[in-house]
Amino acid sequence: MSGLAERLVDGPCVLLDGGMGSMLLARGLAPGDAPERMNLRQPEVVTEVHVEYVEAGSDAVQTNTFGANPIRLAHFDLAERCEEINRRATDLARQARPRFVIGDIGPTGEYLPPVGTGDVVRWDEGFEMQGRALIEAGVDALHIETMSDLREAEVALRAVRRSSTEIPVMVSLTFDRKKRGFFTIMGDPLVESLTRLVSDGATVVGANCSIASPDLRDLAAEAQSGVPGRLVFQPNAGSPETTAGGIRYSQAPEEFAADLAPVAAAGAAAIGGCCGTDPRFIAALRRRMDGDQG
Amino acid sequence: MFLPSHDEIKRAIVDGDVDKARSLANSLIEQGGDLLAAIEHGFSAGIRKVGDLWEEGEYFLPELVQGAEAMKAAMEILQPALATQQGAQEPKGRVVIGTVEGDLHDIGKSLVGTLLAANGFEVHDLGSNVPVATYIEKAREVDADIVAASALLTTTMSVQKSLAEAVVAAGLARGPRVLIGGAPTTEAWATEIGATHAENAMRAVGKAERMVRSHD
Numbered sequence: 001m002s003g004l005a006e007r008l009v010d011g012p013c014v015l016l017d018g019g020m021g022s023m024l025l026a027r028g029l030a031p032g033d034a035p036e037r038m039n040l041r042q043p044e045v046v047t048e049v050h051v052e053y054v055e056a057g058s059d060a061v062q063t064n065t066f067g068a069n070p071i072r073l074a075h076f077d078l079a080e081r082c083e084e085i086n087r088r089a090t091d092l093a094r095q096a097r098p099r100f101v102i103g104d105i106g107p108t109g110e111y112l113p114p115v116g117t118g119d120v121v122r123w124d125e126g127f128e129m130q131g132r133a134l135i136e137a138g139v140d141a142l143h144i145e146t147m148s149d150l151r152e153a154e155v156a157l158r159a160v161r162r163s164s165t166e167i168p169v170m171v172s173l174t175f176d177r178k179k180r181g182f183f184t185i186m187g188d189p190l191v192e193s194l195t196r197l198v199s200d201g202a203t204v205v206g207a208n209c210s211i212a213s214p215d216l217r218d219l220a221a222e223a224q225s226g227v228p229g230r231l232v233f234q235p236n237a238g239s240p241e242t243t244a245g246g247i248r249y250s251q252a253p254e255e256f257a258a259d260l261a262p263v264a265a266a267g268a269a270a271i272g273g274c275c276g277t278d279p280r281f282i283a284a285l286r287r288r289m290d291g292d293q294g
Numbered sequence: 295m296f297l298p299s300h301d302e303i304k305r306a307i308v309d310g311d312v313d314k315a316r317s318l319a320n321s322l323i324e325q326g327g328d329l330l331a332a333i334e335h336g337f338s339a340g341i342r343k344v345g346d347l348w349e350e351g352e353y354f355l356p357e358l359v360q361g362a363e364a365m366k367a368a369m370e371i372l373q374p375a376l377a378t379q380q381g382a383q384e385p386k387g388r389v390v391i392g393t394v395e396g397d398l399h400d401i402g403k404s405l406v407g408t409l410l411a412a413n414g415f416e417v418h419d420l421g422s423n424v425p426v427a428t429y430i431e432k433a434r435e436v437d438a439d440i441v442a443a444s445a446l447l448t449t450t451m452s453v454q455k456s457l458a459e460a461v462v463a464a465g466l467a468r469g470p471r472v473l474i475g476g477a478p479t480t481e482a483w484a485t486e487i488g489a490t491h492a493e494n495a496m497r498a499v500g501k502a503e504r505m506v507r508s509h510d
Contacts, residue, residue, distance in 0.1 A: 021449050031452045032396020075398055075423050109398040114310075115359045116401060178351030187354030210477075275448060275478075 002140040004060070004100045005168045008204050008230065013264040014100070015289060016234060016272025017053035017061045018282050024049065024064070034076040036068045039089045046089070050096030056279035057286030058272070060100035062143055063089040063134065069126040071108040082126075083133040090137035102170070103134030103142045105160070107152055115186075123152060124159045131160030141168040145234070146209045146274075148174045150188040150196065157200050168203040170232050170270065174210045175219060182211075182219050190219065191226035198229040204269040206232035212239055213251065213259035220263045230269035235260065237276030249276025257284035264289055297327045300336040303368075307340025308347070310360025312367045319371040329376050337372075341365045341412060345496040358495075359405060365412040385416035387439035387506035390432045390470075392420035394453035399446035402476060405495040406442065413499050415440075426457050430464045438466070439506050442473040442498070451478055455487040462488070471505045473498065 007014055024035050027045045038046050050061045068086050070079040078085065086103070093101040108126060110118030131142060142160055147153035153171050160169060175182040175190055182190040194205040205227065207219055216235040223231055238250030256277065264271050264285075273281045298318045306314040315337070322332050344361035347353040353361075389410055393403045400422045411417040418436055420428055424443075433441050441461050445451045458472045472489035475498060484491030490505055492498035 021447070025449050029449070032394070032450055034396075035449075072398065109400070111355075111401055114363055115355055116404075180351050183351070183354065185355045187356065 002100055004140040005166075005203070008141070008168050008170070008269045013268050013289065014270040015057060015059045015282065015286055016102070016232075016270050017050075017058045018273035018277030018279065019275055020049060020062070020064055020066070022276070023052075023278060034067060034073065034078060035064060036066075036073065036085050036089070037076065037078065039064055039085050039092060040081070043088065043092050046092045047095045050093050050098065052279045053282055054096050054098045056283040058098060058282055060102050060140070060270070061093050061096060061098045062102045062104040063093045063139065065089045065104045065130070065134065066106035066146070067109075069105065069108055069130045071110060071122060071126045072106070075109075082129055086130055086133035087137040090134060090139055094138070100140040101138070103131070103137075103139035105130055105134070105142060105144045105156060106146050107148065111149065112151060118152075120151070120155050123155045127156040127159035128162060131156075132163040135160070135163050135167055139167075141170060141203070143170040143172065143232075145170075145172040146174050147172065148184045149186045150184065150193045151186075153197060154200055157197065157202055161201055165201075169201070170204040170206070171197045171202040172206045172208040172232055172234065175207050176210060177215050177219075182207075182222065190222060194223060194227045194229075194231075198227065202229070204230050204232045206234075206268075206270075208232075208234035209236060209274045211235050212237070213256050217259055217263060220266070220268070224266055224268075230267070232270040233260070233263055233268055234272045234274045236274045237281060251276070253280040253284035256281050257288045260285060261288035297325050298322060298332070298336070300332065300339070303332060303336025304340040304343065307337055307361055307364050307368075308343050310344075310357060310364050312360075312364045315364040315368040316371060319368040323371070323375045329372055329379060333369075333372060337365055337368050338413075341409070349496065355401065355405075359401075359408070362405060362408040362412055366408055369412055369414075386414040386503065388416045388418070388436050389440045389442055389502065390418045390420065390429055390436065390438045391442040391444075392424035392429060393422035393444045393446070394450050394457065395423055395425045396453065397445050397447055397450035398422050399444065399476070402446065402495060403442075403444035406444070406475065406492070406498045409495055409499050410502055413503075415502060426453065426460045429457055430460055430466075433461070433470055434464065434466055437468055438470045439468055440473050440502055441470045442475075442502075445474070445476040445479060448478045451476070451483065454479070454483075454489065458487040458489050473502060473505065
């Protein structure tokens with residue numbers, strides 16, 4: 001056992017990594033191509049990104065498999081290589097020598113009626129395939145993330161649990177701030193949804209993407225007081241802005257870390273960054289977390 | 295049978311009741327109701343209310359989509375009847391819409407398409423992961439007034455720029471304008487690439503209406 005399970009249940013906060021897509025774009029990923037293809041075509045680049053996060057202080061890195069479920073891969077003619085991609089991505093993360101490797105599982109990109117034409121049976125098969133591939137490749141935990149529909153998160157959680165009841169599984173939903181509180185775009189409310197995922201067998205539950213770190217402090221306070229389990233948070237670095245040099249996010253690493261470190265200190269199981277964050281943000285968080293503890 | 299009241303019509307849309315919206319549209323036609331007034335004070339009032347409830351955070355995506363579906367179902371019945379009553383109705387404009395190549399996010403774009411259709415535009419929805427060349431080809435084929443492109447990822451936003459450039463370069467007959475949207479997109483980004491920005495699906499309708507008006 002890697003010890004991650006114990007750590008997530010009652011150990012010190014695990015520092016995750018930050019954004020992957022923008023790092024890969026800066027290193028040659030063609031806009032519009034699947035980031036997961038890099039695991040096959042330019043594996044050294046993927047490892048390099050993981051190494052940067054490990055050097056910045058990440059305790060755990062997450063595999064470059066956000067879109068590596070067969071439904072999403074099919075759009076890039078990669079569905080048949082689902083297992084291979086997840087296996088390779090796990091090896092690449094491991095090569096960076098992090099303390100822990102977490103298998104990343106993102107949404108299918110489909111929605112259930114009336115919004116879309118998604119089908120839970122296909123979702124279930126897809127998540128089972130991806131989850132099993134990651135578990136067999138030896139990840140220390142799974143992170144089902146950026147889910148905007150509680151039902152899809154539950155399908156994914158149940159599907160991966162069929163491969164292992166032991167492995168720690170973190171599940172993060174994406175919330176927006178509305179007048180009445182925090183909800184997913186489908187209308188799933190914060191505390192009720194996370195509580196339900198805990199009872200469905202998630203080891204740790206939380207929120208990632210969309211919400212920037214100032215809003216996240218409020219979200220975290222609400223979740224920490226209402227959800228019966230430990231939490232994970234990976235917010236964005238503020239909101240996206242376009243500049244002459246391309247897209248940037250509005251927050252500086254120090255600002256991000258100042259918002260997020262108290263969330264870690266308040267007992268979160270794991271924290272990290274989502275869109276717009278890079279190793280500088282993780283390094284800033286590491287400094288604050290170590291300062292808080294020492 | 296009574297002529298459906300505007301309140302009853304509005305309620306069917308706010309409730310997202312597709313069957314009810316259809317049957318109300320049919321009974322309006324059968325009983326010779328004032329279709330334009332029913333559209334303005336019943337159906338359109340309903341979809342505006344749905345939009346308000348969404349902006350207020352009372353409605354979420356499923357309710358918003360369901361309301362738009364009810365509106366669309368009624369308009370499919372009413373538009374041909376209107377054409378008979380009032381002579382052929384020209385659409386407000388022709389829109390080619392899609393999510394850019396590499397991006398599979400479909401809902402925001404589909405919602406914009408549905409709302410535009412519900413508001414009298416002729417909409418050609420190309421789906422998601424659409425290559426720039428496909429937009430141009432379709433825009434040429436249908437003589438589009440607007441090319442609308444969604445991007446939900448910071449990694450695919452740059453494709454909107456390529457599209458805006460390609461639309462200009464293609465020298466299409468009506469010189470279509472480009473409308474963009476998606477979570478990471480901003481007004482500044484739209485300005486930089488020479489496009490119009492819609493911050494959400496409801497606002498996209500108003501923007502599109504202004505785009506075609508300024509076009510004539």
